[in-house]
Amino acid sequence: MTDRLLTDRHYEALEALSFGRRGLLAGLAAVAALGLPGTSRAQGPVIDITRARTDPMPIAIPDFAGAQPHGAQIAQVITANLARSGLFRPIDRRAFLQEAPDATPRFADWRAIGAQALVTGKVDQQGDRLRVEFRLWDVLPGNQLQGTAFTTSVPNWRRIAHICSDAIYERLLGEKGYFDTRIVYVAESGPRDRRVKRLAIMDQDGENHRFLTDGQWLALTPRFHPSVNQVAFMSFFRNEPRVYLLDVDSGRQSLLGNFPGMTLSPRFSPDGNSVLLSAIRGGNANIYLVDLRTRRERQLTSTGALDVSPCFSPDGQQIVFNSDRGGNQQLYVMNADGSNVRRISFGQGRYATPVWSPRGDLIAFTRIAGGTFAIGVMRPDGSGERILSEGFQMEGPTFAPNGRVLAFFRETPARDARGTGYSARLASIDITGFNERALATPTDASDPAWSPLIP
C-alpha cells in the first residue's frame, strides 16, 4: 500500500516547493506534495478555535516507522508541540493497539482508542540524508488528509518534526501553525545589581539553545528581522547604550544609525528594509525610522515627551507606540509617515510595549494599574480591551506568527533587601487567555521575541 501511495507522488510539485533557502536550514531540499485520490481540504475534522475554550482534539501520533531513533524522536516532538498548543490531546502511546504503522493504518484500532486524527510516518536514512514521509489521517472515515515527504540532512530532523506539526495544525484548525519558529530572548544570571544579560536563541520548544552575546555588556530587547537571521537589539557596549544589528549565524554586530545619545526599542519593518527606534535628544525620546539600505534616518515624532516602543502594523501602513505626552504612558497609533496621531488606550492605568498582531486584528500591550501588571489585547482602534494575564510584574508581549499565541515574561518579587527570590521567566498564552504555560529556559529570562515562520 505504501508503495502505491509513494509512487503516486508528483516530483515536479516537489521541486517547486523546496524549503530552506540559505543557512538556517541548510539542506532541507525537497517537499513532496503527495496528491492522493480522495484527498480534499474540505473534508476531515476541524476544530472550532474561535471559542475561548475548546475541547482538545484527540490525536494519535505513533512512532514513525523506519530509521531509528529519528522515527520515534520525530513523533515525540510532534506530540509535544501539539500538546503544548492546548488544542490537541495526544493519546497516551500505551493505549495504542498498533505500533509504528508504515502501511495504511488499521483504522478500527485507532477508532477503538478514541483517536479522531492519526499521524503516521516513515524515515529512510541514506548516508547523511533523511527522507521523511508523513501522513495525516481522518480516522473515522479512514481518509488521508495530507501526505508529504521531506528530504533533509540528518541534523535537521527537528525542523521536519516542526514542519509536520505546522501542517497538522493548519490542516485541522484551518490556520497557519507556529512550530517551525525560534525565540530570541535575554538570558539573565547573577545577582540583581550585577546581573549578566545576554542574548540567547532557541527553537520555540526550547531546543537548539545557544547564546548570541557573551554577557560582557548588558544586552536588551532583541527583535527578529523577518528573515529570522538578523536581530536588532540594544547593547550597552562600552557603556554607550545604542541599538545594534546582530547577524545570527556569524554573531557579527554593527551599530545602527548615527545618533548622539541613547537609542532604544528597535523593531524591524514588515519588509525588513528599515528599523523603527527611539532616540533621546534633549531629554525627549522621539521615534525615528532608519532605512537599512541608505542608513538614512527619518524623524517621525517630535514632542517634549517619551515616545518609545514603536511597532509597525503588518501591512506597514501604521505604527503603534507608547508615549507620556498626555501625562502618563498611553498607546498611540499614527500613519507610517508620522501623521494622524491618535490615542487608542483609555482604560485605567498606564499602557506600554504595544505589539501589532501579525494578523493585523489586535494589538497586545502591558498595562500597569493599581500596583498590578497585566498583559492584554485590544483592537487597533482601542476597542475590545481584554486582559489575558495579571501578576506582580510582567511585560513584553510578542506574537507567534499566526497571531493566536503570545509569549511574554513574568517577574517574581524579591523577598528581602538582598534581592532573594527575584526571578524572571518566559511564558506563553493563547489570545483567548487560556493555556498559559512556562517556556523553559536554562536560566532566568526576559524580553522574548517570537520569530516568523522560518523562511
Place this chain on the structure above:
Amino acid sequence: MKLKLLAPVAALAFVVACESTPDQSGAATGAGQATGPRPGSQEDLVANVGDRVFFDFDRYNIRGDQRPTLERQAAWLRQHSAVVVQIAGHADERGTREYNLALGQRRADSARDTLVALGVAPARISTISYGKDRPIALGSNEEAWAQNRVAITSVR
C-alpha cells in the same frame, strides 16, 4: 508610607554631611588631615557632598528637597575644575523596561541641566541611563523603589 519617609531621611543625611563639609575642608587646608577622602575624589563627593538625587514615581523634575544636593555638587565641581563626572539615571522596577530606560535618561539629563544652570561646563558631564536594569536597592518594596528612582553622579 515608607516611601514618603525615606526621601526626607536621605536628604537629612546629606544635610548632615553638608554641615560637616566646612570643617573638613578647613581641616584639609590646615595641616595634618591624614585621613579622610582625597579632595576631588569619588569618596569625597559621596562623603562630603552627596552623590545622588531622588525622584518621585514616574517623574523626572528635580524636587525642591533634592536641589541642595545639586547645588553642593555644582560648588564642588567649580572647586575641583579638573574633575569630569558621569550622571547615571535609574528607575524603579514598577515600569516597563524600555520606558524606564528613557525615564532614567531623562532623570540624568535633569540633574545635568541643573548643574549646567549652576555654572558647570556641559563638557564635564556625561550621562547614561540604566533604567530598571541596574538597581541600587535589590528589594521589591517601596523603600527599595524610592532608592532606585535616582540620578547618581560619579567621578570618571
